[in-house]
Amino acid sequence: MIADHLILGGGSAGCVLAARLSEDQNRTVVLVEAGRNIAAGDIPDAVRSRYPGRAYLDTRNIWASLTSLMGYSGSNSAPRTARRYEQAKILGGGSAINALMANRGAPSDYAEWQALGADGWSWEDCLPYFRKIETDRDFSGPLHGTDGPLTIRRITGEKISPFVDRVMQTLEARGHPIRPDQNGPWQDGTFRGAVAVSDAGERLPTSIAYLTPDVRRRPNLRVITDSTATRILFDGVTAIGAEIAGTPSKRM
Template sequence: MEFDYVIIGGGTAGCVLANRLSASGKHQVLMLEAGPADTYPWIHIPIGYAKTMFHPRYNWGFYTEPEPELNNRKLYWPRGKVLGGSSSINGLIYIRGQAEDYDGWAALGNEGWAWKDVLPTFKKLENNERGESAYHGANGPLGCSDIHDRPEIMEAIIGGAREMGVPTTDDFNGASQEGAGYYQLLTRKGRRCSSAVGYLAPARQRPNLTVETEAMAQKILFDGTRASGVEFLQAGALKRVRAHREVILAAGAIQSPQLLELSGVGNPAILGKHCIPVIHALRGVGENLQDHLQFRLMYRCKKPITTNDDLRSWTRKIGIGLRYVFARSGPMAVGINHVGMFARVLPESATPDIQFHVAALTADRVADKPHPWPGFTLSVCQLRPKSRGSIHIASPLAAAAPAIRPNYLTEEEDWRCSLAGVRLAQSIARSSEMRDYTDSSYKPAGFADSDEALKAFCRESGATIFHPVGTCKMGSDPDAVVDSRLRVRGLSNLRIADASIMPLLVSGNTSAPSVMIGEKAAEFILGGADVH
């Protein structure tokens, strides 16, 4: 049970590291994943997103603490518990964020993370069906595919956005993110291309790579301040493994800070509450939590042309199934959201500050049974919230969920941006382009117009869009947890590589940036930056 590298977490970034660190054959690599293998068929069918959203075997199913600005509701936070992690259960959308996001990271003192530094890495990970270009790669492990279906309702919504001054775009990952258009998906030939599929599967037969599933890390082991191994639980047995070179923590924005604290790394006041001896005081662990809060506006449609209608009709469902089986196309090859939009709603914003996810479907909760009438959803979220939360252990037991406190909407700017985004969604639904489609507003009930009514709607319906980041942030300030090479500050042979290291939330979906972080971590390690 001795390896050169031990990776904790077989998720979005962990699978990247397993592939890259084992590629030369020179290093013995172990990856520990708390969940099972990704053998569940619905993981690989894009529309199966709905089947894994609440599945207890493949989803951690976390809940937040009561949120003060959201009527003290506890919000459901799904996270992947399976090889591939959340890349195996997410909505498949391929978004990098804005160039300004990464330049902002670099401006905080994180050398090597500016847009010019990360763009080559994004291109390296892509196998884009559009081919090689200034902004895209064609030889990487992850399939990036266009949505070729152009549903009537989606074309009308894009037209409504254009009527509101939002340009039409065919590439959110090109020269400019701004506009409305169709997403690209992390799929290949109509099937999900998770990190487990794109990175791990090609590496599984290497004799120097060991993958242990259903292996729940309990704590990181230390010799003084040097990370020396990992203690994990598997099949009821407590096991220990040694790492000669590095332990790499890739458990995600929720469980990476949790495992640090369980191992004695964090704020001494928090560790002391749970009688955990302090290995290294690091006050920023678990702080700086950021997430995208979404508001799902749902409308009844005048025409029976939505996915709601498809799923209510046996003949239409059979047709959808046949399209997928024989052509790998249609709704089953897309998942939920066809169309996206990035726009500016605050006068001071120089780049898009809101994002839309548009679906030809309505349901009271994500992945619930669709409504028995034609409907479509305009989901809007603020891209760069100012509010900050935290994640800290609630128990000294690794199996116990941590306390998640996002503190949504605690900053006035977040309310301003969110309300303006909701109003833009309402304007699109009311546009002349949508005159033949929008029947009535289901949520918010009626076309609510006052700030008070819209705030009440936001408080009762706001939910995560599944993008938590920042809880082990990268930087050089006293609250930073890792340096610009992702090494945990003040410790040796310990690195973090997942969305927790983002100092600032990117302007968009977080799956592709997490893959990029995994690639960068592997470059740092193999480039000789693995010794303090």
């Protein structure tokens, strides 16, 4: 199979890349994901649920044998030990199994990246893209998007955990004010989480928000699931393709 763009890994970013690149009808795009497919009309209840633990604790959705060395690596520390490292193995990646949160980083972090040489990654440079990805149901103005694929809203009074609510009230009584919007002006305080939840009240992973039925019908896009890249192919120092192992009947 020949394509202009081969994307290995249909996680949060891979689904976005496939959707955006295939907007150009002159580009052919192939997206390969090792995990199972998630599509509109075919969403497991555990993924659909707003409670993240159901999908995250389902071992079918994570890599079974991935490990990572954990602990501090300083000279006077205890030896680092390997432990299981939970990473999503499903179309949509972490956005299909994690905690639904849709909060941005601190502006000072982006300023540090810029200062260290990451040109184009300042807060001001990234803000237009934050706005582009979202449709914020609660806030508008220069810090928020109104027509992006991800629907963003804040946890409402009837949905917030009573424990979290009491903790926030306690912190406010101790001088940490409850503020309305963590994606608004950057201020200290406590906030109800901003979450990527559809208007139907369901989780909205990038495999649903970006790989819509219309996007999947594009003749220049092919999405392959249940298939793993086993080797990157090179022409000299240039990557030109990959070997893929999987079950052809499960490809789409």
